[in-house]
Amino acid sequence: MTRNNFDFSEAGGCGTSSCSCKSQDTGKAEDVTKRDFLKGSAYAAGGISLTSALTLFTFGGSPAQAKEDETAISSKQRWGMLIDADKCGDDCDTCVSACSEENGWKNTGNPLTDTIWIRKIKVKNPETEHETTMPLMCLHCEKPPCVDVCPTGASFRRDDGIVLVDRHICIGCRYCMMACPYKARSFAHEAVEDQKEHAPRGIGCVESCTLCVHKIDKGEQPACVSACSKSAGGAMLFGDLNDPESEISQTIKKYATTQMRADLGLNVGVRYQNI
């Protein structure tokens, strides 16, 4: 059974004591993220692309240090991503379908009203005719305009740099969508059914890429990143921008990278290479 599926015996065995629940839980998280390769592959075989444990090790670094479940996040980290456009396949949409699968949003072919957390775009330099393709999602700005404009404070930036919508206090005014320079957010225009347990989403609120917080908090990588490295070009590198030793920081130091709309001075967390 995967973790995503609840387990009666385990839940029942939890008993009244919340403590036993906790320790059991953390123990499990460590299992998966730090040590258990086999389990990792079992996950993948189970049809859910939780290959993070694998990719984590193939990358050699430790992009997401497994966090204990009960410890709070801190600003010691700043999660970010580096996307190498050269490695991004022309017609590949592995990252998009992985995100859709992980977070339970569906592209029904109507991009105007569908929820789209991540999409592929292709841009052309009109002078050289050179075309580049890449995925585009919430770039998790350091100074996010969506957070500045949100009247209730539902748009917020977590200490570790992930920009989220607290959909418990989002009133659906859509001012953040007006403010976002990247059109990264969508509005849930319709009622949603059969959501993923770990990714609640529903009508009337604004939503966007969460960088898979639910996975990051467990020391795993975002679904798009693991899918890309597993079954596509490996164009996406996830890691801690605040850690000078991390692979992402090292790469950014060594190669020229681009911040989309750098002129706006938002210092985005998702950067690009070779565009």
Place this chain on the structure above:
Amino acid sequence: MARIQFQTFRDHDNKFILIGALIALLVGIGALSALYMEHNGHIVTGMNNQIVWGMPHVFAIFLIVAASGALNIASISSVFNKKAYKPYARFSGLLAICLLIGGLLVLVLDLGRPDRLIVAMTTYNFKSIFAWNIILYNGFIAIVIVYLWTMFQKNLNGYTKYAGFAAFIWRLLLTMGTGSIFGFLVAREAYDSAIYAPLFIISSFVYGLAFTVLFLAMLEWTTGKNFMPKDIVRRFRGLFIVFIGGVLFFTLILHLANLYASQHHGVEEFLLVNGGNFPTIFWGGQIILGSLLPLAILASSSFGLSRRGLVLASILFLLGGIAQIYFILIGGQSYPLNLFPGMEVTQSGFSDGAIGHYSATMPEIMLGIGGLSLALLMTGIAVKVLPFLPKPWADEA
């Protein structure tokens, strides 16, 4: 000048009731539309992920701007001490409150989760101009109520001046705040301008006055009595000419300034020349129908000084106002975001680089009209309950 006599509005004929019933019907349809939208979600509107604000916001912004403008008459009378406008001061305050409530209701009912209104009222992000606006709107209602109170209560009349001054400052802030909603959208090229705040202030004068004139004209029509003496018609005409001149001036500056910055040429060309409906709405709707034509009417020394000319001009000003806000709001959103300056987006799973498409659906239009109707209905009821209106003037042949 004799002491101004006020009245609770009684001596109307059935036409007044009939108009009221019609307007109440529109309010009802608006309420049903809101319910329908709330139940099905925004999928039943024309709004989408690119044009995120649509018709309800056009109406809401229009009404909110008009509300602050409606207070203008009262301000002129108590802040600038122009006696001729005193008889309309109370009514002006009332209209301001009602228009604001109508506009706010539309805004609230369009929210994705109107049931969380309480969140909007209790949780503020003070960095957000939107949050400040919520405070500005509530404060406006409170201040104008105090202002009205000082006008109604004889022993408080001495304070009218101060309350009026506070209300005057507040309403300038309010309109500026509303205009600034756009100013903070750095990434939307059409809104990248500081001129929206003054433009909204001067536009508010036009809309507010037009609403006032039309309401007074309706009173005259349903009573056969004189609510706008010649002198006032002349003054209103003068105000209109100055205000609409201001709107045209600031609109000109807005577009000239944008044309000056070469990175904005694309959006200006889109809005003013080749962007589908938008050039028509701008040139035909706002400029010709909503500004130049009424200006020509008012400029004519015979028709422009007649009541009929004033009423016709007011109607045109309001239509032009709707066109103006629609143009600013929808036009500005339709132009695609510039994700990669200097590059062309050739393919996207989310219509990047494409012109936005928006066609308003019936429910959202009716929601907007419902809000407008509610404002008028509340005004109509209030004047029957309280002495907001002056006693009609004797006919002057």
Place this chain on the structure above:
Amino acid sequence: MKRAVLAMGVLGLAIFSAVQMTFVAPVNAGAQQLTEFRIAQAASDNNKSDKDTKASGKTKPDAAKLGTNHGSAVNGGECIRPTKEMRKNHMDMILHKRDETMYKGIRTKDASLKQCISCHAIKGDEGTFIKATDPKHFCRGCHDQVAVRIDCFDCHASRPEVKKDSAHLNPHQKRLSPFALVQDKKATATALNSFLGGQANDKK
């Protein structure tokens, strides 16, 4: 003039209550019932009754069934806190947990909504777990009684995840409207069951 001021107050009040009625009334309507409910609860607690479901037994049409149901779902376990405490404090617990998770990334199981749902899952006639659209859902038993409306299940899965069951849009599924005081529960339930049945077939 006194009259004038008075009438102005009345006008303000009218507007206020109009807004109030639109948004808050459904909950307010239940306030009275809520008080009665609490009294009933207290009474049943004092009756040292071991059957908690009895608390709402008087009013709940199928309380007995509900009891069996959640009994089977939880496999005879116990709640995360004493039942008495749960009844009184469950909202504070989950709401607190909600903010801890949202803002601090604390993802322990304790008092998370996921945890409640994993245990308090009720099987319907079809043998599949029912959703919150079904009035028999555990979280609706009491809430419907006291007209407390929670919107949690607009977004949150209201039953344990069924494998490979991805989210999708269903145009016929309307959300619980805050305006809707009366919901056609039976129709929803049947529609739902046939929907679920159909889906199960599709999947297999």
